[in-house]
Amino acid sequence: MRLPCPWCGDRDLNEFGYGGDATLQRPADDAPMKEWVDYVFFRDNPRGSHREHWQHIQGCRAWIVVERDTLTHEITGSWPANEMVVAAPAKSEVTP
Amino acid sequence: MSAAKANKAQPHRSPDGGRIDRGTPLSFRFDGQSYQGYAGDTLASALLANGVKLVGRSFKYHRPRGILSAGVEEPNALVQLRSGARHEPNLRATVAELYDGLEATSQNRWPSLAFDVSAINNVFSAFLGAGFYYKTFMGPTRGAWHFYERIIRKAAGLGTAPTLPDPDRYEKAHAHCDLLVVGGGAAGLAAALTAGRSGARVFLVEQDNELGGALLGEAAGAGLAWATDAASELASLPNVRILTRTTAFGFYDHGVMGLVERVADHLPQPGAHQPRQRLWTLRTKQVVIAAGAHERPLVFGDNDIPGVMLAGAVRRYLHRWAVTPGERATVFANHDEAYRTALDLADAGVAVAAVVDPRPVPGGDLLRALAERGIEHLSNHVVVRARGGRHLLGAEVAALDADGNPTEPTRFISSDLLAMSGGWNPAVQLHAQSGGKPQWDSRLFTFVPGTSKQAERSAGAAAGHMTLASALTDGVSAAGAALEALGHALKPIDLPAVEPEAEAVPAPLWEVYTRKGKRFVDFQHDVTAKDLDQAVREGYRAPEHAKRYTTLGMATDQGKTANVNALEVLARARGEAREKLAQTTFRPPYTPVSLGAFGGRDVLRHYHPIRRTPMHAWHEAQGAVMVETGLWMRPRYYPRGNETLFEAMNRETRHVREKVGMVDVSTLGKIDVQGPDAGEFLNRIYANGFKKLPVGKARYGVMLREDGMVFDDGTCSRLSESHYLVTTTTANAARILSHMEYHLQTCWPDLRVHVASVTDQIAAMAIAGPRSRAVLEKAVEGAEVSNEALPFMGVVHARIAGKPVIIFRISFSGELAYEVAAGADHGLAVWEALMEAGQDSEIMAYGTEAMAVMRIEKGHAAGPELSGQTTAADLGLGKLCSTKKPYIGHRLKERPVTADPHRPALVGLVSLEDNKRIPGGAQLVEDPKAQAPVPMLGYATSPTYSITLNKNIALGLLKDGAERMGTTLYATNPLNNTTVKVEVVSPHFFDPEGKRLHA
C-alpha cells in the first residue's frame, strides 16, 4: 500500500505508523466520564470510506489524516492533521 | 564426454532441433543415478529425454507420479535440489534449469521411489477420503491426534526442510515504472515493444530464462522470428528494463508489485558477490498482465499414472527440448488445438495410436491431416481410464451414449503416452489479486479477467485470446490503453503475418463419470472427484467450504490445474448451473517464493542492528560483559579476575554506596522541547506540573496514558524560559516522541512548541556515591558544584575536559549523584576525564546490574512495574499527580477501576528464609498449601539480593499493600515449585528519608 503524505508525496506503507480514527475529537477536560470513555475505548469499524490518522514516522514525522476505503484501500484524500483539528470546546457543552 | 555419447544416452532425444545446446552436455544425478542432458534443458526435459517417467510419490496416497506439465503449474514433479546447507525441497522439475553436477532427489517416498511402503495408503484410501483429518481428529476423538500426528506427518507430506543455515545472500531492490508488462510471450512482447517505442519507462518481466513464452514451444516460424527481433529491439531501448527468471508473484494495493528474480538458481551456486535471489518492490502506474494460460487436465480414471501428460506440454517438450515423451501416443481432447499435438508427434516420428474426442465429428482439415498420417480418430469417444502402474500401459476408451455417458464394453488402446487437454485457463491470478473478479466465459468454458479495480489490464491468452494472431493484436491494444492513461502518444509496431491456427474452444467436458480407478482433480493434494462429491453430500456445498474440507487447491501449486475442473465437478454434484459458482480467492504468491528472498539482507544483525553508546569502546576495553536492552548494548558488569556476575554486582553496588561509581546512561531517551508554549505543553503531557519549574532546575515527572495508566517516567529540566530537556526510559523513547507529536498536531495545533529527539546527539553518564562531588569538583571548569551552588535537582552548564556539558543533580541510586550530559562526540573524552579525575576517590565503573540493585533498594519503579497495567497511585506516585490542572489521563484515572483503593500497590518484600531468593513473577499468597484455586494477592515484580542490607528483597504489587505492612506472606512459583516466606515492608528499603541524596 502507498500513502500520500501532503509533504512528501506517495510513500510506502512501511514508512508510516497508524494512529486510528481521525474523526474523534478529544473531549473537553471536564467532559462527562461517558464522553471520555467513548473517546478512549470505543471505535466504529466502518466498511467503506474512513478518515484515519497516520504518522510519517520514517519521513517528515508529520501526523496526517488519510481518507481511505477500508474495503478497497482506495485513497480519496490526505491532509496535514493540524489543519483538520476541530477546536475542542474550552468547557464541556454537555452538562455533567 | 562427447555430444554424440551424451545423445546416445538419451533415448528419447530427437537427433536434432530444440533450443538446447548440444555442444554443452551436462551431467546430473537423480536419486543417485547419473544421467546426461544439455544446456537449455530443465530437469524435467532432461529426465524425459532419459526415459525417466516416475519422478515422485503423491502427497496422501503415495501413488507413483510423473511429469504432467512443462511449466510453473506442475503439481506432480516436485523434487529436492542440492544437498547440505543448500538443500531445497518442493521445487518443480519443470522449471528447474539443468546445470552441470545438479543433484536431485525425489520426495515423499520411503525407502525408495520404486518401492514405497506408504503406498499401502492407496489400498486403505477409503479411510483417507475428504474430511479425514476433521472427522478423526477434531471431533470426540480429538485426543487421537497426539498419537497419530508423528506417523501421519511422516507418511503424508512433501520434502524435508534443510537443517543448516542458508549460506547464500538475498537482496532487495526497489524501482518505479510507468508500465509493467508481466510475461514475455507474444502478447507481452507486443505490449512492451509498443510502450517501449513510445518512450514510457517499461519493466518487462518473464519467469522463464528467455523471452518468447509459448512461442518457444512451437516449431520455428514467423511468430518465433518476430519474437526474437522484438526481444533484441527491447534490449536496446534505454527506457525498457527486461528481467528474465523473474516472477511477478504479488499484485498489491496502489500498483505495488512484488517480483522475485532468481539471479543464481540456474547455477550450482551463486558467483562471488552475487545474490541467489533478488526481491523487487516495483511501484507501477500501469500494468499489462500477459501471463498466458494453463492447460486443463481431464478428469477420468487413474488420470495420474506417469505417462499421462498435458497435450500442450507434450508439444513443448517436442519443440523446445527435442524430447519425445513416449513411443506410442494417444491424444484425448475436447478441442481442435490439441490435435496439433497428435500431428506434431507423428511428424517427429512418434507412433500416434488414436485421437479420442468426445465431440461429434469436427472440421474437415484436421481429419484430413490425421488421415494423412494414419492416425485413428475416435469422435464421440472418451478415455474412461488409464491403465498401468509405475508407468502407463494404455487407455480404456469408450463410446458415448446419447446422454453423453460412456458405454460398455471399453476398448483398450496400448500407449505409453496419453496427451490430454480439456481447454486452457487464462492466468487470472494477478488480476484477481489486484481486486478484480474473474468472470465465467461460456465460449471458453473458463474464467477470464473481469472489471479492473486497479490500473491493470490482461492481454493475450491471459485475457482469453488463445491464438497467436489475436494475442499479438491484443498486446498492442492493451499497451495502447495503458499509454493513453499515461499520456504517451502511441507509436505503432509491425506485427508478423502468422498462419491461421486451430483455436482451443473446448466442448463442455471436464470429467468422465466412471467408477473405475481414482479420478484426480487436484494432483498435488490427492483430491478426487469422489472427494468433492462427498463434500457436497456432507453439506460443504460452497466452493470455499469444499476447498477447505477436501484441501483442494491448497497445495503449493494453488490448484492451477485443479480449480476450474473442481468447480465443474461441484456444480455437477450440486445439480446446478456452472455459472452460479464463483472461483475461490487467489492470494499472493502466484508461485512459491523462498523465505530467504523476503528476508533479503534483513537477517541476523542486519535485522537487529546494534546501537552503541559513545563510550562503548571504553566499556569493551575494560572487559565489560554487555547486555542487549532493545537494540542498545549496555555494560552489565565489569568482572575482575574470575568474578561471577553475582560477585561483581555486589562489589559494584557496595563501592557506589561507600565511595563513588559511574554508569553510562546514554541510552535513556532524550527529547528537546522548545517554544513559547513549552511549559503549557509539558503541563498537559505530564501528570505533575512543569510550567512553573524554575530555569536551571530539574524535576522528576510521570506521564500517564489517556486511559489513566502510567506511561513512562523520567526527568525534565528547564534550560531556559522556552527550552526544556525531557528524558524517558530507554524502552519508551520512540513512543513518547510520537505521543508528543500526536498531541501537538492532532489536538493542540495552537501550541507553539517543537519537539525533537536528541537521544543520539547526547552522551550521558551518572556519577553516584558519597565522593561524587569530590570527583566533579576536580573535573569541572566554569561552574560551582558545591551543595549551595548546585543543590539537589539543580542544573548547571559547565565544561569538562574543555567540552561543554550540562550537569544535573539527580539521583536514581539514592546516593549523592549527578548526571553529566555532553555532545555525543565528546562523550568518551568527558567520561575518561571523569575517570581520571576520580582516581583519588577510587572511582569505579558500574553496570546495569548494580544500577538495578540500587533502584530496587530505593523503591523506584522501572520496567517491570511500568507494565501499562499500573496507575500512579499503584506505584506510590499518586500524590505527584496534579489536582490543579488537566493533563493526559487525568479524567480516566478517576474511573472506579483505576481509582479503587484496594488495587495492588507497590510494596517491598524481604525473604525470611536464609539465602533463598524471591522468584521473579512469584504469586503472593497467604497459604501456599491451601486448596486450589488459592487466592492470589499480588506478585513480585523485581527481585534481587541487596548487599547493602544483606537480604534477599523484591519489589512487588500487593492488594491492600499499605494495610499488609509487616505481615508475612508466601511468594510462590508453582511452575518450578518454589515457595519463599516473605515479610511485607515499605518499598523504600534504603535511606527512606533521602538524607544521602541531599548530602
Ligand SMILES: [Zn+2]
Ligand atoms: Zn511526509
